[in-house]
Amino acid sequence: xxxxxxxxxxxxxxxxxxxxxxxxxxxxxxxxxxxxxxxxxxxxxxxxxxxxxxxxxxxxxxxxxxxxxxxxxxxxxxxxxxxxxxxxxxxxxxxxxxxxxxxxxxxxxxxxxxxxxxxxxxxxxxxxxxxxxxxxxxxxxxxxxxxxxxxxxxxxxxxxxxxxxxxxxxxxxxxxxxxxxxxxxxxxxxxxxxxxxxxxxxxxxxxxxxxxxxxxxxxxxxxxxxxxxxxxxxxxxxxxxxxxxxxxxxxxxxxxxxxxxxxxxxxxxxxxxxxxxxxxxxxxxxxxxxxxxxxxxxxxxxxxxxxxxxxxxxxxxxxxxxxxxxxxxxxxxxxxxxxxxxxxxxxxxxxxxxxxxxxxxxxxxxxxxxxxxxxxxxxxxxxxxxxxx
Ligand code: NAD
Ligand code: MG
Numbered sequence: 001x002x003x004x005x006x007x008x009x010x011x012x013x014x015x016x017x018x019x020x021x022x023x024x025x026x027x028x029x030x031x032x033x034x035x036x037x038x039x040x041x042x043x044x045x046x047x048x049x050x051x052x053x054x055x056x057x058x059x060x061x062x063x064x065x066x067x068x069x070x071x072x073x074x075x076x077x078x079x080x081x082x083x084x085x086x087x088x089x090x091x092x093x094x095x096x097x098x099x100x101x102x103x104x105x106x107x108x109x110x111x112x113x114x115x116x117x118x119x120x121x122x123x124x125x126x127x128x129x130x131x132x133x134x135x136x137x138x139x140x141x142x143x144x145x146x147x148x149x150x151x152x153x154x155x156x157x158x159x160x161x162x163x164x165x166x167x168x169x170x171x172x173x174x175x176x177x178x179x180x181x182x183x184x185x186x187x188x189x190x191x192x193x194x195x196x197x198x199x200x201x202x203x204x205x206x207x208x209x210x211x212x213x214x215x216x217x218x219x220x221x222x223x224x225x226x227x228x229x230x231x232x233x234x235x236x237x238x239x240x241x242x243x244x245x246x247x248x249x250x251x252x253x254x255x256x257x258x259x260x261x262x263x264x265x266x267x268x269x270x271x272x273x274x275x276x277x278x279x280x281x282x283x284x285x286x287x288x289x290x291x292x293x294x295x296x297x298x299x300x301x302x303x304x305x306x307x308x309x310x311x312x313x314x315x316x317x318x319x320x321x322x323x324x325x326x327x328x329x330x331x332x333x334x335x336x337x338x339x340x341x342x343x344x345x346x347x348x349x350x351x352x353x354x355x356x357x358x359x360x361x362x363x364x365x366x367x368x369x370x371x372x373x374x375x376x377x378x379x380x381x382x383x384x385x386x387x388x389x
Contacts, residue, residue: 001029005115007087007106008097010035010042012202013120013146016263017095018045020271023280025049032086034098034106037061043068053089055082057102084109093271095146096121099204100327101320101374104128108367111141118270120146120263122221123327127320128370129224143225144270149218150225151266152244152257157226160249167248168228170218171238172297173198175210178239182301188340190333198241198261204330211343212297213326216308220319223312230312235305237295242284260284303344310351316361317373318351324377325350325384332385342388349384350377 004021008014014035021028030051035042039061046054046069053075056065062078069076077085080102087094087106094110095118096103103121110117112135119125124132136143145151149170157165176195177185193210194203201209208214215235222233236246246256259265260282268279297305311322328350329343338346354360354377362369 002027002093003029003031003091005030005032005034005086005089005091005094005110006097007032007034007083007095007103007110008099008121009033009045010038011097011099012200012205013097013263013267014095015041017097017267017271018049020264020268020279021049031089031091034083034086039065039068046074047072053077053086055086057083057098080105087115088113091115093118095267095270096124097146099123099202101127101323104132104370105367107132108135111135111143112139114139114141116142116144118144118146118267120267122147122217123323125224126217126220127323127374128365128367129220129319131365131367131370133224144273145225146263146266146270147218147221148261148263148266149245150221151269152259153222153226153247155269156245156247156255156257160247162226162228164250165228165232165247166250167232167234168222168226169234169236169246169248169254170215170222171236171241171243171245172212172215173209173239173241174237174295174297175212175214176206177210177301178237182298185301186339186341190336193333193340197239199263201263203334207330207333208326211304211340212302213304213330213343213347215297215302216304217323217326219305219308220311220322224319230309233312235297237297238292239295240289240292242289242292258284258286303341304347307344307347307351314355314361316363317365317369318354318360320365320370320373321351321354321360321377322347324374325381328378328381332382338385338388342385345388346381346384349387350381353380353384 030049032053034055059079087109097120104124193207241261262281325347329346332338
């Protein structure tokens, strides 16, 4: 039996993963499941899959989880340290589907055990790509991409030589506001930004899709994961979300990955890698679909993309500053403190301040320097709220 753990099991990606696991439950020994406030779901899944351990990242949710699992023999724990301890348990395969920079420490911890880490948590690569991949290398651990675009690139690269790669194209749906007049974006509400045209995802990544901060993060994720330079990576607006990415080779060939917008494909590919197994996703009828469309992204509509280019060129700790400022700005937008377009202004102001004041461009990326950058960037981003004109 394969020992598996899922961090962020109660979220959108986590639940898609558990759907795949439950279909073949006899094949898996579930070591640990972690979640947040939805302890009812966490307890239900832990029981259904016979997990050894269930962890909520919130200490205040401990008693509820404990009560729900009383008498089951399933161990219960709470808090960030308990999530990291769950990640330290040996497993053959662990999925990090935590949202935000909180995924970094559990990811590093799982890799330190030599566990294979399937990574949906793009924030940890954006924040500390060299640290995370360095840890994997040091412990002979494998990192597998789960973000759909990166899974697509990974699949297009099977059997290929990286020296033959000229460019990597990741696609973007354009998000909730792709057809809005740019002048109207400043007034976009939380409800309007929380509605994705093609994918059903957690709220934070859905809003990040409307602003294209999600694609900005994915540009950085591409650079880090595949070790390609920023001028080799492109974003292409593709409304249908059926081609997830393309890899362009030196002979002019473009290998495109086409599939339904269902995360169970990318999760399942990582779960069964290096094999392919039958997955319960829709088979596309391209004749029925008829046509696929492509557009260049509009820089004025999506200022987040230029910020990603800046981060990729600057390197060092700027990814940690970028991610933390973006998380703080997103919190502010969700709380109604700042407007939709203010998010990119806050991130730009934070990057300006961080670049001038601290050693952001250092090559010395440690967990401490990353966490300190993250802490400072959140403060600067909060301060920038008050300076918006
Ligand atoms: P979600 O909000 O639906 O779920 C997040 C999970 O993380 C939940 O289980 C929650 O309890 C847990 N969590 C939240 N804060 C935590 C913390 N501080 N410590 C530990 N656990 C915490 O998010 P999602 O949409 O499933 O996305 C998860 C990750 O996958 C994100 O990094 C996202 O960018 C990435 N991703 C998601 C999709 C998608 O289709 N949803 C696609 C590609 C990549
Ligand atoms: Mg993606």
